[in-house]
Amino acid sequence: MNKIIYIIVAVLIVLITIILIGINQQSIIPQSSVKTTTSSITSNINKLTVYDIIPKGFDIVENIVYFKFKVIADIDLRDYIEINGVYGSWIGVITAIVPNGKESHVFTPPDYSEIRNQFKYLNGSIEYATPVYDLLAWYQSETCPQSSLNGTYRIKILLSGPYDEKTGEYPKVLLMEKNFTYNFKISIELKTLEWKTWDQDVEIALINEGDVPVFFTGAAILVHGVNTVIGYLNIQDPSQYIYIDTGEFRNIITKLSFFDEYVPYYRGKTIEVDVLFEFETIQFINTTYTIKFPE
Numbered sequence: 001m002n003k004i005i006y007i008i009v010a011v012l013i014v015l016i017t018i019i020l021i022g023i024n025q026q027s028i029i030p031q032s033s034v035k036t037t038t039s040s041i042t043s044n045i046n047k048l049t050v051y052d053i054i055p056k057g058f059d060i061v062e063n064i065v066y067f068k069f070k071v072i073a074d075i076d077l078r079d080y081i082e083i084n085g086v087y088g089s090w091i092g093v094i095t096a097i098v099p100n101g102k103e104s105h106v107f108t109p110p111d112y113s114e115i116r117n118q119f120k121y122l123n124g125s126i127e128y129a130t131p132v133y134d135l136l137a138w139y140q141s142e143t144c145p146q147s148s149l150n151g152t153y154r155i156k157i158l159l160s161g162p163y164d165e166k167t168g169e170y171p172k173v174l175l176m177e178k179n180f181t182y183n184f185k186i187s188i189e190l191k192t193l194e195w196k197t198w199d200q201d202v203e204i205a206l207i208n209e210g211d212v213p214v215f216f217t218g219a220a221i222l223v224h225g226v227n228t229v230i231g232y233l234n235i236q237d238p239s240q241y242i243y244i245d246t247g248e249f250r251n252i253i254t255k256l257s258f259f260d261e262y263v264p265y266y267r268g269k270t271i272e273v274d275v276l277f278e279f280e281t282i283q284f285i286n287t288t289y290t291i292k293f294p295e
Contacts, residue, residue: 041084041159041173047076048083050157053178058213059129060243061112063136064144065213065281066129067098068109069155073122075175077159086171088162092119093172095158096130099151104130104144133281135215135241148281149212150184185210186244188277188285191251194292198258202233204277205251208244215241215280218254224272224288231258233275241280266293 041048056068077090094106094117106117106128116128132149134141155178161171191203208214217240219233233254235242244250270292276284 041175047074048159048175049074050176053155053157053176055153055180056127058132058149059109060135060213061110063134063239064131065133065135065149066107066109066112067096067132067149067153068127068129069096069153069180070125070127071122071157072125073157073175074124075119075122077120083159083161083173084171086161086164090159090161092122093117093156093158093160094119094128095154095156096128097154097156098130098132098145098147099149099153100145100147102145102147104132104147106130135280148184150182150210150282152179152181154179182211184212184214184282186214186279186285188287190275190287190289193289195256196294198256198263198294200256202254202256203251204233204254205249206244207249208246211246212281213246214244216244216250216252217241217278217280219278220276220284221258222274222276224274229259230262230266230273231256233257268295269293 051072051074052070054070054072056070059066059068071094075092077092080087080089083090096104096106098104105115107114107130108116109127109129112129130153131144132147134144134146137144137146140146157175157177159173159175161173163170185208187207187209189205191205192201195202204219206214206216216235218235220229221231221233222229234257235252235254242250242252270290272288273291274286274288276286278284
């Protein structure tokens with residue numbers, strides 16, 4: 001009788017442990033996915049499974065911003081196989097589409113040296129990264145689609161089969177597609193509202209409240225309602241931008257640069273100005289302030 005009780009207690013402990021492990025695993029998976037798509041397939045082998053695609057945030061390597069994700073899968077395409085009635089050599093394809101709708105290459109951290117969009121064998125948990133934005137490129141980049149970081153990332157795991165002479169196409173099978181949406185949100189405060197010299201330090205407070213990193217590059221100063229730039233707030237950083245991670249608060253000291261031709265006109269005045277705070281990956285954020293200019 002005691003042996004039966006011991007067996008029952010042992011089974012209950014194992015079951016509780018499995019449940020707790022499942023709960024813990026679910027709790028660490030980011031909840032940014034908005035859509036998951038899979039398709040059914042028939043094959044003569046069982047190793048054609050994608051268990052999950054998990055977002056891993058962003059990484060910056062040599063001034064290039066990468067979106068990272070992890071693929072958990074068991075896929076073996078090393079031999080000739082039959083999928084949905086098509087026999088031959090199949091390859092796996094990882095497709096990454098960034099928020100501006102462009103397809104980007106896929107690399108494996110930490111070296112980022114080889115393109116990994118295609119594969120023959122995936123087993124276990126593999127981390128990938130796709131380039132999104134080159135912080136030092138001017139409009140166009142040879143390596144990046146120059147997309148804004150905020151928006152939806154579409155990651156697909158496909159199988160591509162041998163050429164079909166009847167259809168003139170390579171058959172494709174979608175194993176899993178998962179979409180992830182990230183938002184941009186930042187709070188900005190211009191803390192120095194009384195300017196005593198025309199080249200003084202001006203303090204700006206920024207809080208990154210969004211899901212994507214922020215790269216602050218400075219600000220332009222315009223007379224309110226008039227598209228005329230009368231000065232700048234320049235960052236004092238050799239990298240040309242100031243990095244602000246998600247959830248981070250930064251006090252940034254900028255240097256006021258005022259155009260000499262406007263100094264006599266605005267000397268001693270208190271007026272409304274539009275401050276265009278500029279960021280990489282987006283254009284700007286426009287905020288109006290009342291500023292007292294130097295005497």
